[in-house]
Amino acid sequence: MYFLFKQNPVVVAGSVIAVGSLLLALLSRFIVDPNLWQVENLGQRLCWNNPAFSWPVSNVYNCSGASYPLGTDSYGRNVLQMIILAIPLDLEISLTIVILATIVGVALGSLAAYAGGKIDELILRITDVFFALPALVLAIVVMVVLGRTLQNLTIAVLITWWPYYVRLIRSQVLSEKERPYVEALRSTGASPLRILFLHILPNTIYPVIVQMTLDIGGVILTFSALMFLGFSPNPLLPELGNLVTDGISYVFTAPWLIIFPGLTIVIIVLGFNLLGDGIRDILDPRLRR
Amino acid sequence: MLEVEDLRVVFHTYAGEVKALDGVNLTLNRREILGLVGESGCGKSVTALAIAGLLPENASANGQIILGGRNLLALSREEMRQARLKDIAVVFQDPTTYLNPVFQIGFQITEALISDRQIYERQMINQRLQELEEDQRRGDRDSQQIEMDRAKLQHSVESGKLSRGEAKGLARQIALEYLKLVQLPEPERIFKMYPFELSGGMRQRAMIAMALVRRPKVLLADEISTALDVTVQAQILALLRELRDRIDASIILVTHDLAVVSEVCDRVAVMYAGNVVEVAELRELFANPLHPYTQGLMAAVPRPDRSSVKLQSIKGSVPDLIYPPTGCRFHPRCPKAFASCPSTKPPLIAVQKEHGVECLLYG
Amino acid sequence: MTDFLVETKDVYKWFPIKGGLLGKTVGYVKAVEGVSLGVKKGETVGLVGESGCGKTTVARLILRLLDTTKGQLYFDGTDITKLKGRKLKPFRRKMQIVFQDPYASLDPRQTVGSALTEPMRINQIVRTRGEAYDEAKRLIRVVGLNPDHLARFPHEFSGGQRQRIAIARALAVEPQFVMLDEPTSSLDVSVQAQILELLKDLQKEFDLTYLFISHNLSVIRYMCRRIMVMYLGAIVEEADTLGVYERPMHPYTYALLAAAPIPDPDKRKGTPVLQGDVPSPINIPSGCRFRTRCQFATSLCAGTEPELEANEAGHLVRCYYRIDFLSKTVAERPMMRHESA
Numbered sequence: 001m002y003f004l005f006k007q008n009p010v011v012v013a014g015s016v017i018a019v020g021s022l023l024l025a026l027l028s029r030f031i032v033d034p035n036l037w038q039v040e041n042l043g044q045r046l047c048w049n050n051p052a053f054s055w056p057v058s059n060v061y062n063c064s065g066a067s068y069p070l071g072t073d074s075y076g077r078n079v080l081q082m083i084i085l086a087i088p089l090d091l092e093i094s095l096t097i098v099i100l101a102t103i104v105g106v107a108l109g110s111l112a113a114y115a116g117g118k119i120d121e122l123i124l125r126i127t128d129v130f131f132a133l134p135a136l137v138l139a140i141v142v143m144v145v146l147g148r149t150l151q152n153l154t155i156a157v158l159i160t161w162w163p164y165y166v167r168l169i170r171s172q173v174l175s176e177k178e179r180p181y182v183e184a185l186r187s188t189g190a191s192p193l194r195i196l197f198l199h200i201l202p203n204t205i206y207p208v209i210v211q212m213t214l215d216i217g218g219v220i221l222t223f224s225a226l227m228f229l230g231f232s233p234n235p236l237l238p239e240l241g242n243l244v245t246d247g248i249s250y251v252f253t254a255p256w257l258i259i260f261p262g263l264t265i266v267i268i269v270l271g272f273n274l275l276g277d278g279i280r281d282i283l284d285p286r287l288r289r
Numbered sequence: 290m291l292e293v294e295d296l297r298v299v300f301h302t303y304a305g306e307v308k309a310l311d312g313v314n315l316t317l318n319r320r321e322i323l324g325l326v327g328e329s330g331c332g333k334s335v336t337a338l339a340i341a342g343l344l345p346e347n348a349s350a351n352g353q354i355i356l357g358g359r360n361l362l363a364l365s366r367e368e369m370r371q372a373r374l375k376d377i378a379v380v381f382q383d384p385t386t387y388l389n390p391v392f393q394i395g396f397q398i399t400e401a402l403i404s405d406r407q408i409y410e411r412q413m414i415n416q417r418l419q420e421l422e423e424d425q426r427r428g429d430r431d432s433q434q435i436e437m438d439r440a441k442l443q444h445s446v447e448s449g450k451l452s453r454g455e456a457k458g459l460a461r462q463i464a465l466e467y468l469k470l471v472q473l474p475e476p477e478r479i480f481k482m483y484p485f486e487l488s489g490g491m492r493q494r495a496m497i498a499m500a501l502v503r504r505p506k507v508l509l510a511d512e513i514s515t516a517l518d519v520t521v522q523a524q525i526l527a528l529l530r531e532l533r534d535r536i537d538a539s540i541i542l543v544t545h546d547l548a549v550v551s552e553v554c555d556r557v558a559v560m561y562a563g564n565v566v567e568v569a570e571l572r573e574l575f576a577n578p579l580h581p582y583t584q585g586l587m588a589a590v591p592r593p594d595r596s597s598v599k600l601q602s603i604k605g606s607v608p609d610l611i612y613p614p615t616g617c618r619f620h621p622r623c624p625k626a627f628a629s630c631p632s633t634k635p636p637l638i639a640v641q642k643e644h645g646v647e648c649l650l651y652g
Numbered sequence: 653m654t655d656f657l658v659e660t661k662d663v664y665k666w667f668p669i670k671g672g673l674l675g676k677t678v679g680y681v682k683a684v685e686g687v688s689l690g691v692k693k694g695e696t697v698g699l700v701g702e703s704g705c706g707k708t709t710v711a712r713l714i715l716r717l718l719d720t721t722k723g724q725l726y727f728d729g730t731d732i733t734k735l736k737g738r739k740l741k742p743f744r745r746k747m748q749i750v751f752q753d754p755y756a757s758l759d760p761r762q763t764v765g766s767a768l769t770e771p772m773r774i775n776q777i778v779r780t781r782g783e784a785y786d787e788a789k790r791l792i793r794v795v796g797l798n799p800d801h802l803a804r805f806p807h808e809f810s811g812g813q814r815q816r817i818a819i820a821r822a823l824a825v826e827p828q829f830v831m832l833d834e835p836t837s838s839l840d841v842s843v844q845a846q847i848l849e850l851l852k853d854l855q856k857e858f859d860l861t862y863l864f865i866s867h868n869l870s871v872i873r874y875m876c877r878r879i880m881v882m883y884l885g886a887i888v889e890e891a892d893t894l895g896v897y898e899r900p901m902h903p904y905t906y907a908l909l910a911a912a913p914i915p916d917p918d919k920r921k922g923t924p925v926l927q928g929d930v931p932s933p934i935n936i937p938s939g940c941r942f943r944t945r946c947q948f949a950t951s952l953c954a955g956t957e958p959e960l961e962a963n964e965a966g967h968l969v970r971c972y973y974r975i976d977f978l979s980k981t982v983a984e985r986p987m988m989r990h991e992s993a
Contacts, residue, residue: 180757184818187715188771188825189744199759328840329811488929518702519867523911523924545840548870548913552920572917589845591870593897593912594919600874602845606810 011278017271018213025088032081037238041076044068046254057255071256074246075236079256083264085238090268093150094219097158098212105165105208110196112166113173123170127163135160136225143231150233157223161215168211172204206279213276217269224265240265290539291317291340291507296352298335298344305611309335311563311618312352314637317507322533322540324554324571326547328586330607331560333543337509340541341379342369356507374401378500382512384492388484395480398467398499399460403453414442416504417459420466467498470535472528490521494528501536511543526552547590551575556643559583562608562618565637569644579646581623617649625650656690656726657861658714658747658829663687663723665709669934682933683709685885687723688960691829696855696862698876700869700908702930706885707865711831714863715747716740727829745775748822752834754814758806764817765802768792771824791820794857796850812843816850823854829861836871848875869912873897881905884941885933887960891967901969903946906977940971948975948982 028034047063048055048071063072070079112123130138142156176182177200185195224241226232232242240261247257298310310332317323325333338344340354342361354361356376364372381387389397418439425435442459461480468476471494484492493513500508510529514522530553533540542554550557551571558568559580567580578584588601605622608614614621620630629649637645638652664685671678684706691697699707712718714725716732724733732743751757758767768791769784771777778784789799795816806814815835822830832851836844848871855862864875872879879896881889881904889902900906907926926945931937940957943949952972960970974983 180751180753181759183712183717184749184751184757184821185759185770186717187744187747187749188821189741189774190770194774199762202761203759328842490929518930519869520702520907520911520924520926521929523913523921524927526913527921527924546913547841547915551915551917552913575915575917586841587915589842590915591848591874592914592916593869593873593909594914594916596893597874600845600848602849603842606812606843607840 010274011281014271014274014276014278017267018275021087021091021268021271024084025091028084028088032084034085036081037077037085037236039077040236041072044072044076045074046250046257047072048254048256055255057252060254070260071254073243073257074250074254079243079260082238082243083240083261086240086243086261087264087268089238090220090224090240091216093154093223094216097154097161097219098215100158101162101165101215102208102212104162105169106201108162109166109169110173110201113170113177114192114196120170123166127166130160130163133160135222136229139222139226140229140231143226148231148233150237153223153226153231153233156226157219160222161219164215165208165211168208169204172207173200176200176204210276210280213272213279217272220265220269290319290356291315292353292355293317293336293340294353294355296336296339296350296354298332298339298348298350300345301347301349307610308613309348309563309610310339310350311613312634313560313563313565315558315565315568317539317541318556319539320533320537321555322529322542322553324550324557325541325543325560326545326550326557327560328545328607330562330610332563333545333560334511336560337379337511337541337543340507341377341509342373343379374503376506377509378503378505378507379509379511380493380496380500380513383516384489384496385484387496388492390484393481393483394487394495395461395464398464398480398495398502399457401499401503402460402463403456414459416463417442420463464498464502467502468495470501470532471495471498472524473498488521489517490524493517493521493525497528497532501532501538504536505538508538508540509543510540512545513542514549515544515546522549529553547586559586562613563610564618564647566619566648567644567646573641573644577644579640579644579651580619580648581625581650582619585622585624617647655692657693657728658863659688659690659726660710660714661688661724661726663710663713663725664721665706665713665718666721679934682885682936684713685936687882687885687887689880689887689890691861691863693828693861694855694859695878696864696876698872698879699863699865699882700867700872700879701882702867702908704884704930704933705882706933707882708833710882711749711833711863711865715749715831716744741775745771745777745825746827747829747831748825748827749831749833750815750818750822750835752837754811754818754838755806757818758814758821760806763803763805764792764809767806767817767821768802768824771821775825777825787824788820791823792817794823794854795820796846810843811839812847815839815843815847819847819850819854823858826858827860829863832862832864834866834868835864837866837868844871851875869897869908881908884931884936886941886970887968888942888970889968890960891969895967899967900977901963901967901975902942902971903948903975903977904942906975907945948973948980 044063044065047061047068049063049067050069050071054060068078068080070083073079073082108123112120138160139156142159143152146152146155182195182200185199220240224239224244227239227241228245232239232245235242235246243261244258247254247261250257293313293315296310296313300307300309313332313336315336325336327333339350340361344350350362352362356372361369361372421435421439425432465476465480468479473479473491473494479487479491479495487495514525517525526549529540529542542550544550554571556568556570557574558565559582560566561582567574567578567583574583578587582603585601585603589603591597591600603622608618608621614631616631616633617635620626623630633649635647635649637647639645640651665683667681667683668677669679669681670676687710699710701707709718713720716725720733724731726732727743727746732740735743765785765788768788772784772787778787788802792799792802797813797816806817809817835851836847839847851862854860864872866872873893876893878892879890880887881896881902883904889896889900889905896905897909900909910921910925913921928945931944937944939955940949940953943953946953958970958972960968962968963974972984
């Protein structure tokens with residue numbers, strides 16, 4: 001399998017980016033003081049002093065003093081430092097949501113698949129209701145009801161995300177349940193729980209992992225969008241979407257404000273997407289055998 | 290009719306080079322049913338695919354497959370596609386996966402005829418004229434009707450080309466003829482049905498009709514009865530026997546089942562690990578199997594008509610074709626192997642007229 | 653009757669077909685209808701039939717992998733029809749199954765050793781992990797493989813070897829009864845011979861009782877002493893091997909034998925006896941279920957379905973007539989027991 005991995009440049013690129021961003025997230029507190037985002041430096045707002053590039057925009061304010069490789073934002077903070085602080089935050093929220101969604105998905109999905117009948121119907125209908133509601137609208141409603149905190153933001157996105165996992169895992173378990181080796185296990189007297197956790201779930205894990213990897217990017221985009229729409233708990237919060245929101249008003253005077261955080265979002269999401277796609281590609285021909 | 294000479298096929302896979310065919314030699318005569326029999330991994334399906342030009346991307350084929358004077362392996366992709374349209378037809382094992390579920394049976398059968406009209410026009414018209422003649426001779430239909438049909442056709446011939454509508458109509462008539470030929474009841478109804486509405490046996494017949502409608506010279510049937518119940522299989526095999534007399538094609542029947550071979554084939558080629566190890570006329574093969582593998586195979590098959598005392602199995606298992614045995618590929622499992630076997634690959638030795646063996650015991 | 657190790661009494665299995673918006677039951681797949689069979693200790697009984705005949709469902713019912721719609725199941729005299737959970741567990745280990753598909757019957761993520769030791773642990777046959785492993789080593793040798801295969805995964809083995817592993821797994825719980833559901837149908841002929849011989853040896857060595865299910869008449873003839881022919885969910889004929897193969901009584905049995913090809917060029921078949929397709933268990937014909945395809949059917953056959961009755965000692969058939977298939981003459985059988993009922 002490693003052979004295939006190396007052969008696929010897409011996966012390699014994706015995993016480099018993904019692993020890179022995770023590493024950066026872990027090490028960020030050693031690179032940048034985690035409290036820096038609260039420090040405003042209004043004397044150096046919206047300036048750029050990186051000699052490597054000059055913006056084809058009029059009135060670029062030149063910073064004085066320290067060097068700001070990616071310029072400063074509207075609070076005078078170093079954009080590069082903010083991005084480095086934002087990456088762990090985004091990834092942490094995203095991973096939390098994805099992992100929690102998977103757990104809920106496994107619990108409800110397996111229950112539905114194994115119990116069948118009315119319980120299955122009930123879970124399916126509930127899931128359908130959530131599917132029918134547009135995700136962003138639902139998240140907005142939750143935010144309005146619960147209030148603007150980071151925790152509630154996580155809850156809001158989680159609520160819109162779990163149905164996918166329930167469906168996915170339910171269908172995986174359903175099909176795996178009928179395989180002969182499960183029947184063989186039942187005939188040796190294995191209990192349903194044993195079969196589910198020791199046998200069925202390990203065998204169905206791959207599509208779920210792929211989905212999780214792909215969703216990391218998707219979740220980041222979703223709550224970035226929410227922040228953009230005004231549900232950010234704190235405008236200073238070092239979160240990629242927040243930074244972009246900040247920069248929208250200055251698109252023509254300080255384009256680096258949107259470009260760099262935006263680019264970071266794109267790269268991270270792309271990285272995880274490529275990773276997920278690549279994993280799927282690697283696994284697919286193997287399964288086809 | 291069809292000559293396969295020294296066919297070698299290698300699959301390039303991640304795990305290694307699979308030497309699937311190691312110099313296969315076959316002759317297919319006109320209007321005969323040749324059985325290609327062997328166990329899994331012997332290369333019988335690969336041989337059929339090679340002849341049909343349907344090998345996957347990672348396969349490389351060497352040698353000669355001569356049909357109508359041309360070496361099929363030397364043709365370009367497009368030329369091979371044309372050859373497949375006109376001369377070679379394949380019927381596969383599982384009609385469910387090889388029939389498109391969203392199109393009617395009739396549509397699928399006529400599809401090839403209509404889409405490549407230039408190739409088929411002349412053929413279709415001639416075919417139809419021939420069939421009309423036959424109908425007249427057999428007194429099947431009202432002769433006035435026949436005359437009308439014939440006049441219509443003549444008109445199309447004179448006007449130079451068939452319109453799409455005419456082609457469709459013609460193709461439909463031909464398709465119905467063939468649906469009747471494969472003994473499907475109520476061909477008009479079946480024409481409009483979808484694959485899921487038919488049973489397994491009927492689907493298989495439809496696939497055979499689809500293959501024959503193009504009047505191929507060679508029909509490759511790859512395990513066509515394996516997935517069927519025994520009573521349905523009996524019907525399909527009887528159908529094949531009848532068809533052989535009525536159509537002008539040669540059939541290669543690929544199977545692992547010696548009993549099927551015995552029911553239907555004129556000549557048999559036994560394959561093992563990428564080689565044809567024995568080839569003979571049917572009766573001769575069963576009466577006098579020469580190759581140790583053939584003998585082992587026959588001793589391992591239980592029969593429904595007598596009680597066997599003990600089944601003899603062949604020791605060992607099918608070899609890994611990435612690292613095949615040297616010399617004769619059967620020697621590790623052969624009860625009669627001797628000193629030269631691991632080092633010398635046996636050539637095809639003609640023990641009698643029409644009975645060849647690739648075994649050092651005989652030459 | 654108690655010398656049957658496994659017995660079914662008048663077992664039915666109907667699968668409901670749901671349709672419409674509210675999921676109402678619109679029909680039934682009548683997979684098994686009124687099957688009463690018994691397997692004596694040490695016997696090998698064959699269950700033969702084509703697709704849709706219900707033989708696989710019968711296997712699942714006997715093993716309690718499915719619940720019956722009606723009827724009783726007995727193991728060694730005990731009624732196990734309604735047992736569940738912990739009460740069923742001790743019976744579960746006495747009945748094991750070997751499936752047709754050696755690729756799908758093993759968990760691909762489990763090593764062979766683990767696949768063998770797990771049933772032992774579930775049923776508390778062994779005390780320690782070491783004991784389990786020793787047992788696994790013994791079992792793997794018994795089926796003709798060697799102990800260093802225990803660390804490998806199923807996909808590293810050939811079909812025949814996987815089937816051996818499946819057999820070893822079935823033996824791991826020391827069963828008395830093994831259900832063999834088409835165990836060699838997906839194997840090559842030469843491998844099939846090895847596995848069949850292995851099964852015969854194991855039967856002698858471990859005093860096993862077999863129910864052998866197959867559509868392959870040659871294999872059934874080779875392995876079984878007593879045979880039951882199923883059609884559309886019911887047993888239509890039951891007799892010992894020679895009785896079924898040399899003196900078949902039911903027209904369907906005769907048709908099966910007439911259709912089974914023989915590897916002998918001198919014994920080619922003529923026109924197939926049975927035309928048309930195997931019907932679906934959703935619409936079973938009234939009266940005798942075979943009458944729609946039977947060349948000897950009469951109006952009597954369209955009335956009530958005949959019972960499975962003994963025509964001679966030990967040879968049961970579900971048909972109103974005594975038929976000589978060679979001359980195609982039919983004699984009406986004297987009506988038997990059900991008249992007086």
